[in-house]
Amino acid sequence: MEKQLIKKYNVPGPRYTSYPTVPYWKNDPIDLDEWKESVVETFRATNNEKGISLYIHLPFCESLCHYCGCNVRHTTNHKVEDSYIGYVIKEWQLYLNLLPDVPQISEIHLGGGTPTFFSKQNLSDLIEMIKSTSTIHPQAKMSFEADPRNTTRDQLQTLYDLGFRRVSFGVQDFDQKVQEAINRIQPFDMVRDVTNAAREIGYESINYDLIYGLPHQQPESIEQTFNFVKELMPERIAYYSYAHVPWMKGIQRKFSENDLPQNDAKRELYELGKTLLEKAGYIEIGMDHFALPNDELTLAFQNKTLHRNFMGYTTQPTDLMIGLGSSSISDSWTAFGQNHKTIRNYQKLLDQNELPIFRGHLLNREDLVIRKHILNLMCQFETSWEDEKLKHPTVGEAIAQLTEFEKDELLEIGNQSLTVTDKGKPFIRNICMTFDAHLKRDKPKRELFSRTV
Incomplete structure (x- = not known):
């Protein structure tokens, strides 16, 4: 990758798990009646055909990764x-009381924290209760995150x-020096054994989460990590950029920025990993994801x-996603709602028989149009405004501002569409930022996001 492009586009920017992004949500606190109304409206419109998705946040960890x-x-x-x-079961019951019919579950994902912190009995009790109060969509997908050290x-x-x-295993890096720096010691044999156990049981798809930009990473250690990955060949790889935000997460101060690969060096680690994945037969299917x-x-x-939703990339395009557990985010397509982040406040509202949501955002028409374009770019590396429903003055303004990206050969602008080039895929967050009306109108006065490269 050309170094001048990295220098030019390496700026703080959102990862766009939602649009608008969380710092630009306008309803804090959100009106619970409006939130409930949006959930019911989307449920009525989509439950029979698409069903709903469930994200369950299980926040406990035995050790804290730096x-x-x-x-x-x-x-x-x-x-x-x-x-x-x-x-969590009580929260689900409150949603059941709200919904006008039996929910059809298309997707369940257990995230963390570490879901495998929980005993098999507690995990069983939770899922059995959810299944007993709903129907399961014929194509339902159920997944969970797991720590190789305690699964x-x-x-x-x-x-x-x-x-x-x-199942998605948090691997991050196989290099011992890197593991020691991030306080996550898990030798290759440990990951191999739990991977083989999952396959022997019958799991159809295994994902590894890997991170580039961690302290002390070098091209040699990245190559070693991917050689180990190639031995095990998980069906999916998420190869994330490390987000260094010590002003938000104090634990990241355990190492300094001098320990981190920066700018060109960091991007070279990604390019090396991507090259090794493609040589091994993986295909790039979205930002940071391969399969x-x-x-x-x-x-x-x-x-x-x-x-794509708050759970990541998925094959289940539901419009309603209900998040259960502390800090979980729910999405009714026309609104977002987030639960209280602290377990204490989360439980306090449930004790009062109320949904534990404390903030959110009600999307207007501009939000909905921009959201669709950003979703298209994130999932397909292209978007179109040929459909009248996807036209808006803000879209026209964004297209006019993309000429610089076109000059840099990062995208191609057609009559009523744009396509991101292979050269432009590493800069997908920057391209999406051009559509982000909230970000452009209200530039943050302090650093809110990790850098895009």
């Missing part, structure tokens, strides 16, 4: 499990028996049915 930017609670006291699961074969078997067929040719994500990308 790179972590997630909302987690560090504890070795497993007595917290029972109470927390009880509150047992019994847990894998229990979740498989409950219907889970996808084998026969994987469902690859097929969805090729068929232009790939979807």
Whole structure:
């Protein structure tokens, strides 16, 4: 990649798991009646055909990784499990009371924290309760995140028996020096054993989360990591850029910026990893994501049915996603709502028999149009405004501002469409920022986002 392009476009920018992005949500606090109304409206319109998605946040971790930017609670006291699961079940019951019909579940994802912090019994009780109060869509997808250091074969078997067929292991990097710096020691043998156990049980798709830009990473260590990955060949790879935001996550101050690969050096690590993945047979299917040719994500990308939400890339394009658990975000397509981040405040509202949402955003027409364009770019590397529903003055303004990207050969602008070139894919966040009306109108006075490169 040309170094001048990195220098030119390496600026702080959102990852666009939502639009508008969370810092620009306007309803804090959100009107709960308006939130409930948006949930019911979308449910009525889409439940029978598409169903709904469920994201369940299980925030506990036994040890704290120094790179972590997630909302987690560090504890070795497993007595917290029972109470927390009880509150998540209560929250689900409040949504059941709100919904006018039995929900059809198209997708369940357990995120963290570390879902495998929880015992197989608690995981079973939670999922069995959800399944007993809903119907399961014929093409439903169920997945969870897992820590190789504490995931047992019994847990894998229990979740498989409950219907889970996808598991995502947090690997990050196989180099010992890097692992020591980020406080995540997990030798190759450990990852290999838990991967083999999942395959022996029958899991259909295994994902590895890998991160570039971590302290002490070098091209040699990245090459070693991908050689290990090639031995195991998980169906999917998420190859994320490390987001260094110590002003938001104090744990990241455990190492300094001098330990981190910067700018050109960091991007070279990504390019090396991408090259090694492609040589191994993986296909780039979205920002930071790769999959084998026969994987469902690859097929969805090729068929232009790939979807993206707060859980990441998915083959289930639902309009309603309900988030359960502390800090979880729900999405009714016309509104966002986030639960209280602290477990204490989350539980306090549930004790009052109220949904534990504290902030959100009601989308206007401009938001909905821009959201669709950014979603198209993130999932297909292209978008079109031929449809009248996708036209808006803000879109025209964005297109006019993309001429510089076109000069740099990062995209091609057609009569009523644009396509991101292979050269432009690493700058997809920058391209999306051009459409971001909230960001342009209200430039942050302090650094809110990680850098785009």
